[in-house]
Amino acid sequence: MPIPPEVTGEEIDPDVRQELMSLPKGLAEDVSRNLVMVAQLIDEDPERAYEYAKVALRLASRVAAVREAAGFAAYANQQYSEALAEFRAARRMSGGVDLWPVMADCERGLGRPERALAMAGEPEVQKLDKAGQVEMRLVAAGARRDMGQLDAAIVTLQSPELASSAHHPWTARLRYAYADALLAAGREQEAREWFAKALEADKDGATDASDRLAELDGVEFVDAFDEDEEDDENGALDADRGDAADVVLDDEDDDEDDEDDAEDGDERRQG
Template identity: 85%
Template structure:
């Protein structure tokens, strides 16, 4: 944004900060800020990229793809290639996403980008009903590596989920457990999925206490709803 006048650059920067801050917790508000930034500086690559991610977070995949393509033209970078492919999935074009997964641009991605591309390709396979192919796509040195990387939990989670969808429950349980071990920042719900497979049910302690309090206030032998609804005595319903 160095090419922009100082005041304009500051206005754009403020809106981009808000996009980044709100993207996860309030995607709609982030999208609104991104539109302001785009009106102010649509020829800035960072603004087009932010607009793309804001649109993507709101499932506006066509708009997101257009912004990502614009940013890529401006920078020449392949960094956005995986999320562009995922936009193709969002638009119902998994075959296009798979074509992108096999393109030369993938070899120019860093390790994190290549893993992300693998996740997108596996998702495209699942979109097409090719569960076994999705499982094979996720099988990689990164999946089996002992060291935990930023992408490890998501990769293991996707693998476990694909195994479960294919009916391989025991294997899925093992990989959900591995995802839990590597999920240090809570980026997945692997622990909940694992508990579900193990038949563990969680009860909200606050709800339980509220239920006990309500029970204490009701006359013995008479439910709260019955006391309020005379028709409950003879089985009539509204």
């Protein structure tokens, strides 16, 4: 697949670049450029990102970072079986546990929430950093919801991280998930409170908490573009009515002129 010439591969994360040093220089450059494209496109155009990931995988399947990138690209395209296989391969190569939560979420995507819950209780979770543990909590709560256990999902999300007033990269998502679970359980007032707290922490717009709040408050957004079109249509109708009125008036004037001419003719005949 074509890669823009301005993408050099130097944009890649230093740790990934270090992994790629095991490859011949030219090959390492090709792989790194494809990985840069994956990173740039995965949010906005996951299908294209997936294609670049497959190229990188074909070139360097024995590099853990490449298997991980391929896993995330497959995950973004809801190819959960493929994503899980790539994440497992990356974990075997690196020996790390960072991918444990997303692997569990793949199990959810495959319709196996009970496996995701089992993974939430494994020793690997204790080896995760705080962000990873919060992510695992989110996945476990999602699995509970998949199984229809709403109250258990709410309890799963209740944690010191949820109660903390500090803002971390995961704070907005944790609060949002809690609000959404509360709403699903019919606890609307509490849900509104937590959507507001999620919005307060969501500086990057990672959630649609503002829209959910507006929906709960009964606020309806009107598309300004649609309003303009409606105004144009109304204006056209008004113009048509005006033209019609002018025609009617012109016809009335013509009738009056005809009546005047007839009267003048009668007067002349009588004279």
